[in-house]
Amino acid sequence: MSIQWFPGHMHLTRKAIAERVKSIDVVIEMLDARLPGSSANPLLGEMTGHKPTLKILNKQDMADPARTALWLAHYNAQKDTRAIALDASNTAPAKALVAESRELAPLRGGMAKPLRVLICGIPNVGKSTLINTLMGKRAAKTGDEAGVTRTEQRVALADDCYLFDTPGMLWPRIVVPESGYHLAASGAVGRNAYDDEVVALELIADLRRDYPALLAERYKLTLDAVAASTDDQLLEAVGRQRGALVAGGRVNMTKAAEQVIADFRSGLLGRITLETPEQFLAWLKAGKAADAERQRLKQERQAQRPTGRRPSHR
Known part of the structure; x- marks a missing residue:
């Protein structure tokens, strides 16, 4: 069974992120620490280009700490990328993302050049909870179902630091079957999709x-x-x-x-992480190969179809 879910409002979110990122200094991608690879949006890299990126492995208190360490090492080894793990409801580590963002964009800051941060993530990954924690109040709506946040929000984290929140977004085609199951298990996918x-x-x-x-x-x-x-x-x-x-x-x-x-x-089952970097990279390789083969066969079928044009009679 292939799990796919990309409702209409996500097309608008995709366009909004592509437009907003032009004026952004740092992109924060919030991941689910229980499925870090599956919850990373492959479209985000295409849309954000060379922007420095902070990966937040959220819900780390529900994840396997040994596997979280593997994922942090995996992401911290990537260029222009930092990774931290946190529980969005915990105030102290949540505030660390501001300091990390300043490190990624050292030339930004102050009233003349305020730091502009965009936070993205899949549905139900905990962005709104994090923002509420940072603000110390209920600034953003939260819920345990995918698709609660539908509009972009701007939050002043400091006098010279603005965070732009966007609705949760998946991607049009999930090519890794294991990712589809893991996303569904986490609540990132709408109930009618699985x-x-x-x-x-x-x-x-x-x-x-x-x-x-x-x-x-x-x-x-x-x-x-x-x-x-x-x-x-x-x-x-x-x-x-x-x-x-x-x-x-x-x-x-x-x-x-x-x-x-x-x-x-x-979290009643205990601290669980459903994938390691090694496992996910193997699934991704296999998924891309299978998807490429599907596309090749589709093109062959299309090429073999008759044009449907009737011969002309003179």
């Missing part, structure tokens, strides 16, 4: 591979049962343990799936 059961099964497969102990602890299973069961059997076991039953004692698999996804989003 099937809960399919996403939950993919999530369980990730947990069985990398965090079997957390899966067993949360749903009162043994490690042997986790290892010996299929993903479907584990989802059914979750449903039974959580009482998601229908007539005849059968498990409502949709309800069980919703429970697994909700537990991941809330």
Whole structure:
């Protein structure tokens, strides 16, 4: 199953970012620390060009700290890029982004040349929560569903530092299947774009591979049962343990799936990161190759179609 979600307002956001970035000094991209590669927008680099970039791995308190360290090293090794991890609701580390932005644009600052920062990210990544934390008040709307912020907002972080917030934006075609599942699991994708059961099964497969102990602890299973069961059997076991039953004692698999996804989003499963830099780069390479092959076959089919022009009779 391919997960895709790019509603109409995101086209407007894309245009707004492309226009705003012309006058911006630093671009902040907010990532989900539980899926840093999948939550990085490939369009952003195209739109922002050479602008210095600060990567914020948000929700680090819900992510695997060892894997967060790998991702910070991965991004900090890139040119004109800095990366920090934080929890957007924590005031002290949230304020660090202002200092980091000044480091990335040392020639900006003061009333004559105020620092202009653009913050971008996928839906539901926590931008509005961060802005509210920085301002010490409810300056931006927040929510646990994708697409809460719909308009650009300007926030004065200091007398000489302005931050421009934009609505969350995905990209028109997700070529990495694993990214689609991870984005759906995190809540970055609208509910009508995916099937809960399919996403939950993919999530369980990730947990069985990398965090079997957390899966067993949360749903009162043994490690042997986790290892010996299929993903479907584990989802059914979750449903039974959580009482998601229908007539005849059968498990409502949709309800069980919703429970697994909700537990991941809330952090009740524990500190989890669904991908490492090495894993994501391998998925990206495979996804691009598969997408290129699809495009090649599509072009071949189009070339083989008859033109539809009728022969002329004179």
